[in-house]
Amino acid sequence: MGVRDVLFGRKKLKDPARERLFAMSTARITLESELDLKPAGAAGVCFKSLSAGEFVRAENDLQALLDGVASQSGSKVERHTDDMGFEWIVLRDGDFEDLVATVHTVAQEFQDRGFGSQLLAAIFPFNGKFKEGRMYWIYGFKRGAFWPFVPTGEDQQRDNAEELELKAKLEQELPIEPDLTRWFGLFNAPL
Amino acid sequence: MKRKAYGRDAGLTARMLLTSFLLGLLYVGFALVLFYVFNAGLVLMVVIVVGLAIFQYYTSDKLALAASGAKIVSPEEAPQLHAMVERLAAMAELQKPRVAIVDTPMPNAFATGRNQKHAVVAVTTGLWDRLDEREIEGVLAHELTHIANRDVLVMTIASFFATLAALLTRWGLYAGMFGGFGGSRDNNNNSVPVWLIVIAVSFVTYVLSWVLIRTISRYREYAADRGSALITGAPEYLMSALQKISSQMTLIPQRDLREVEGMSAFFIIPPSVKGSISELFMDHPPLEKRLAALEQIAREMGRPVS
Secondary structure, X not given: OOHHHHHOOOOOOOOOHHHHHHHHHHHHHHHHHHHOOEEOOEEXXXXXXXXXXXXXXXXXXXXXXXXXXXXXXXXXXXXXXXXXXXXXXXXXXXXXXXXXXXXXXXXXXXXXOOOHHHEEEEEEEEEOOOOOOEEEEEEEOOOOEEEEEOEOOOOOOEOHHXXXXXXXXXXXXXXXXXXXXXXXXXXXOOO | OOOOOOOOOOHHHHHHHHHHHHHHHHHHHHHHHHHHHOOOOHHHHHHHHHHHHHHHHHOHHHHHHHHHOOEEOOOOXXXXXXXXXXXXXXXXXXXXXXXXXXXXXXXXXXXXXXXXXXXEEEEEHHHHHHOOHXXXXXXXXXXXXXXXXOHHHHHHHHHHHHHHHHHHHHHHHHHHHHOOOOOOHHHOOOHHHHHHHHHHHHHHHHHHHHHHHXXXXXXXXXXXHHHHHHHHOOHHHHHHHHHXXXXXXXXXXXXXXXXXXXXXXXXXXXXXXXXXXXHHOOOOOOHHHHHHHHHHHHHXXXXXXX
């Protein structure tokens, strides 16, 4: 936003979140061919549950929707509640593009029903030569950006050097969260 | 005049540098007002400058601690840190300084105090958490060297002359224009533009001397790095500490996304703003140069160089 936009109260619209999430589908080719990172065949969406009736109804509808999607594309849908009280929708599918599309469907459903703020992040695991055998790309719905997450497997430790390297390599293709202080991890994701 | 912070970081360095800059500005502004409003003479000016410099010198430790939000801790509160400082102070042949902790995730440290008796070493919780023991020792030894080198005194003298130079420039201009002070300034129609010139010149002088002081400060940093190497006998740990402190890695949080969810207070200050300030006002030499200097010292000491 330029100075004039600030002065006149104009607000530039962000890129549609859809495009940003779908950047992962194309980035995956670079990840696989240049960095030898293979999609682990799963994706997760983490959200905060609400006890409000409206939210429960939305969740049930979402479940029905996902069952429909699953039977069509042959992917599996799991539900988990983690130790920290957050809900997870875990999708398993060999086809990476289907995974990204389904994650988008889930997010869209939340947003359409006015529960967009309950969404925390989506997470895409990739297998590679890491200490723990895999790394994760985390997508923050609020800022519409990805960041890499490489846990080392020791309690809440992560390989920051590796993460910065991944950032440097994928910067051209993925909308990467520029503010490193927001690169929060998601340890022990049920994926 | 406080000692400057360690390494490149957003919050602490920026705050402390801004403090010192504003302090100086206040200093000149105050003298300026006195000079023009009360039409005070040069001698009185110098007396005020000296007085302020002395005040600053004697309150340096309190000013620095207040500016950084550091809290003095007792040996009971931080036994490990106290033990470490004690051991290093003994090796540096210094009295053990007071120890303070700043509660921030940014790894940083600083030393302040006008002499050994009033010295304080402060470390941030981020430094304590992210560096290992030998690296922390390297950093603490660096700060202790600042105390041993009496850097607070050096910097106070440096800024004293800078301030005096600024005042003299202004006085010279004033005297040149009107042939002495007091006089018929108020009857002169040209007095407003002259005022502006005077203020502009003094401000430029002040900014320039501020830059010069920062340069002196950089040299003191090299000296402190060398001192740290001599005290610990192992410059490689200070080198790895510097690399850790200055890398982008220290920005990446260690916490889980789910822990911080809902903590909106966490995001009150946009970190990008903090970052740009520290880039502008960096008063430490570039990391590569410091590392190269330390490598040279390591070679001189016959230590293995990676």
